Amino acid sequence: MPEPAAPAMTAVLTAVLTEGPLSRVGLARRLGLSQAAVTKAARPLIDLGYLEELAATERTGPGAGRPASPLSIRPDREFFLGVKITADELIGVVCDLTSRVRASAHRPLAGRDVDHVLAELGRLVGDLLDGPGDHRARTRRLGLAISGDVDRATGLVRYSPFLHWHDVPLRELAEQTTGLTVVVENDVKALTTAEHWFGEGVGAESFALVTVGTGIGCGLVVNGRLVAGVHGVAGEIGHIGVDAGGPACHCGGRGCVEAIAGTDAIVERARQRTGRPELTLDGAVALARSGDPRAAAVFAEAGDAIGCGIAAVANLVGPARIVVSGEGLAAYDLFEPSIRTGFERQAFGAAATCPLSIRPLPFEEWARGAATVGIQSFVAS
Amino acid sequence: MPEPAAPAMTAVLTAVLTEGPLSRVGLARRLGLSQAAVTKAARPLIDLGYLEELAATERTGPGAGRPASPLSIRPDREFFLGVKITADELIGVVCDLTSRVRASAHRPLAGRDVDHVLAELGRLVGDLLDGPGDHRARTRRLGLAISGDVDRATGLVRYSPFLHWHDVPLRELAEQTTGLTVVVENDVKALTTAEHWFGEGVGAESFALVTVGTGIGCGLVVNGRLVAGVHGVAGEIGHIGVDAGGPACHCGGRGCVEAIAGTDAIVERARQRTGRPELTLDGAVALARSGDPRAAAVFAEAGDAIGCGIAAVANLVGPARIVVSGEGLAAYDLFEPSIRTGFERQAFGAAATCPLSIRPLPFEEWARGAATVGIQSFVAS
Incomplete structure (x- = not known):
């Protein structure tokens, strides 16, 4: 038997890993391969212990043939x-x-x-x-x-x-x-990549992950692949200019999302607004939660800027869904409402129907x- | 002989059309097909008159084999x-x-x-x-x-x-x-699509076309394919919010690129700034060209907003190049400098090296x- 083609093995293993268990028939349909090619590619993966055959399940309904034995991953391999x-x-x-x-x-x-x-x-x-x-x-x-x-x-x-x-x-x-x-x-x-393979992005042709923290970043999957950027830059949502009259950013831009919503910017703005130059991030969070309107406004403006940036992603590439996460969302309660209102205001037409998942993210x-x-x-x- | 696979015929015709003339060897390499598959796919295209073989050219240098007869398109077919x-x-x-x-x-x-x-x-x-x-x-x-x-x-x-x-x-x-x-x-x-197949986007994995006129639009090619948007919206650069304190847009957003740089917005803003409610677009253009600083500022602000929107495209998807065009660029001279300065200010790091082609576009x-x-x-x- 000739050596199975490496691309077919990779395709079979990827599909079972991210969408399995799958039958050989289902895999062939899913991957546009012949059933023989799938069987040939799966054989060494079974022999090496990466895949196993589950017990055959009876198929019912019109067109049901032999019972299918779905292929499943062996996680501990x-x-x-x-x-x-x-x-x-x-x-x-x-x-x-x-x-x-x-x-x-x-x-x-x-x-x-x-x-x-x-x-x-x-x-x-x-x-x-x-x-x-x-x-x-x-x-x-x-x-x-x-x-x-x-x-x-x-x-x-x-x-x-x-x-x-x-x-x-x-x-x-x-x-x-x-x-x-x-x-x-x-x-x-x-x-x-983790969200695309094993999280909320599974099976999505396009998908975005926005991270909020010291920096504001974004990973994009478009047409099924991670966007790398021809000039080495992509996903720089933090440096979209959302406020022409806004603060200068360390990048040389003006009114960048990060200059309004990055951790350093939030601390700096909270210090200015409250007149308390010793304020830390934790202090600003506590002040905003205690109802101080000046501190609360800083977080609301930050959320609005993030929402605008996310709307730019939705308007330009129309992803299936957007996950907003990152250690900055420890102060989730202070951000979320204005992220959503900023997004809804700036998302164009049906782009506003793009689901947003906003959730904190442990460092793990x-x-x-x-x-x-x-x-x-x-x-x- | 079995019927050649339709995907191979499409791939061969597309490659010769957009990048040809190409030899069968070159096509096989380019498309990841065997030379036999290329020969089989090209045969009916030659028989039907879509492709023709050019005179064989001598190949020189190490590894030169038989003379190659490049395949070329017959445009008049x-x-x-x-x-x-x-x-x-x-x-x-x-x-x-x-x-x-x-x-x-x-x-x-x-x-x-x-x-x-x-x-x-x-x-x-x-x-x-x-x-x-x-x-x-x-x-x-x-x-x-x-x-x-x-x-x-x-x-x-x-x-x-x-x-x-x-x-x-x-x-x-x-x-x-x-x-x-x-x-x-x-x-x-x-x-x-025209730019991707026959214009400045040929061969680019990613590419953007921005159109300036009554609306401000954008077509995006990412990972080799046109971006359609899962929710039916993509390329809506006109509704990226670039000025949080800017004018309301007909879409419900605030400070959208189109609310600052669309034709209607330009006319409206020129009327307000000059106090001349009868002003037309041509009138505003003439006034700006004659050196009126209020009218010139309206075009400069419009160009800056377009430049910010284009920078958002470059920061997020990192296209190989961006073409800016459209009937709105009849007033090209008034827009171009501030499109470039807005872009350069907001493009992050190496994104600023993305080449911008700014040129008017006849309706044809x-x-x-x-x-x-x-x-x-x-x-x-």
């Missing part, structure tokens, strides 16, 4: 590590093949230099693989998620503003440190996004 | 009609297979009701097909371009604001009137877009 690198800590998870979190751990970072981060990464990986669950034997891959300008193909971190890193060959360094196969991705893109989810990128690179191989 | 329907007139063209205009004609519209427009369409088609060039014998298809909400799959015009049409089954009616096979498309999408180009949609539907068949 292999585990994947995912680590989100922030300026203050590393957050790591062990996920199974379906991106379900099996274990998690954190390590604070005392510094941001590359050597220190790598040493802590080595310890975190050890904690995760040698902790409960005995994952080491079946773990070969590690996904790293980091904010900034990342070249996934080479694993180079071109620029990470929060870490002050320039041109760090992170994949190579992390492979030397951990002995695992490493893939590095921008954190927002990693999170978008970012690490799960990193693990999903590892799963994806495994499936593509 | 079939002609396509394209008509743009505006509120005031019909603009029609005859194009060859490569979308080169061979003849054109106009007909003014005395009214906007469906029957009147169809009767005039019948006359225009007669003028075009029976005029010089003897195109009737080799013309079977007509593309219609119309602004508004159009369902290309069914040929239904759901809503056309300028014509006050609701749910008009235009394809069916136009086929009865003309006896041709008709395809109906939104005008901005038709123009984008819209009709050519309509013809291109006809060519595209022929090729897909």
Whole structure:
């Protein structure tokens, strides 16, 4: 028997992983392949233990033929590590093949230099693989998620503003440190990939994920694929100008969403409005929740700016749905109403029917996004 | 010999049409097909006269094999009609297979009701097909371009604001009137298709066309395909909110690009600023060109708003290039500088390197877009 084509194996594994269990007939229809091609592609995946046949189910109704034995994933066949690198800590998870979190751990970072981060990464990986669950034997891959300008193909971190890193060959360094196969991705893109494969974006031809926090980011899936941007920029919702008379942004723009709704902007604006230069983010949140109208207005304006930015996404690319998330949404209650009113005002016609899911996001989810990128690179191989 | 697969024929014809002449070897490489599959798919296209083999050219250098005979399109094999329907007139063209205009004609519209427009369409088609060039014998298809909400799959015009049409089954009616096979498309999408296949967007994975006029529209190609919008809305750059303190828009939004830079908005704002309620668009243009600072500021603000909207496109989807066009750019000289400064200010990082082509667009180009949609539907068949 000739070797099955790698693209067919990847297609079968991806479909069962993200939409399974699926019968061979269903897979053939879904993928535009012959049933023989599906059977041939599935064989080695079953032999290697990634797929299994479920008990045959009787099919009824007109056209029912032989009972179908759906193919299902075996989640425990292999585990994947995912680590989100922030300026203050590393957050790591062990996920199974379906991106379900099996274990998690954190390590604070005392510094941001590359050597220190790598040493802590080595310890975190050890904690995760040698902790409960005995994952080491079946773990070969590690996904790293980091904010900034990342070249996934080479694993180079071109620029990470929060870490002050320039041109760090992170994949190579992390492979030397951990002995695992490493893939590095921008954190927002990693999170978008997780939602596209295992979250609210499953099966969507187009889909957007907006993250709210220190920065305001956006991952976009259009025509079934993540949008990368020909010039290396995409999803920069934070730098859409929504207020021509608004504040200057660090990017050189004016009235950018991030200059109104990023964490630093919120703190700065709350300090100005209340005349309390010592105010922290937590203090501003507490003040707004206690009913202070000046502090509350700062969050309402931030939500409105985010809503306008999201409406721009809906008006331009018309995604099936938009998820709004991120650590900034810890103050969810203060943001949500004005995100929705801003969106509804600026979304054009039927674009206003695009469902918005607004929900806080634990940091662990970012690490799960990193693990999903590892799963994806495994499936593509 | 078995029937060649229709998808392979479509792929070969599309590649030769938009990127040709190409050798069979080049086509196989370009399309990821075997050389045998390319040869099989090309055979009927040669037999039917759509493709021809050019004289063999010697190949030189390492790896040179047999001389290659590139396949080339025969532009005269079939002609396509394209008509743009505006509120005031019909603009029609005859194009060859490569979308080169061979003849054109106009007909003014005395009214906007469906029957009147169809009767005039019948006359225009007669003028075009029976005029010089003897195109009737080799013309079977007509593309219609119309602004508004159009369902290309069914040929239904759901809503056309300028014509006050609701749910008009235009394809069916136009086929009865003309006896041709008709395809109906939104005008901005038709123009984008023409640029993607035969203009500045050839070969681009992503590409944007922005049209400036009564409305401000945008056609987007992302990951190689036109973006349609899951909820039926896409490319609505005119309703991105760029000025939170700006004027109310007819859509219910605030500070939309169109509320600042659409033709009606420009006239209205020029009247207010100059205190001349009788001012027309031509009058406002003349005044601005004569150096009146109030009129010039209206155009500069309009250009800045358009530039901000275009920057939002570049920041979100990162297209390879952006073409800015439309009948509104008759006052090109007044718009261009501030379109560029608005874009450069709001484009984030490397997004500012996205090339902008700003150029006026004769109405005939819209009709050519309509013809291109006809060519595209022929090729897909």
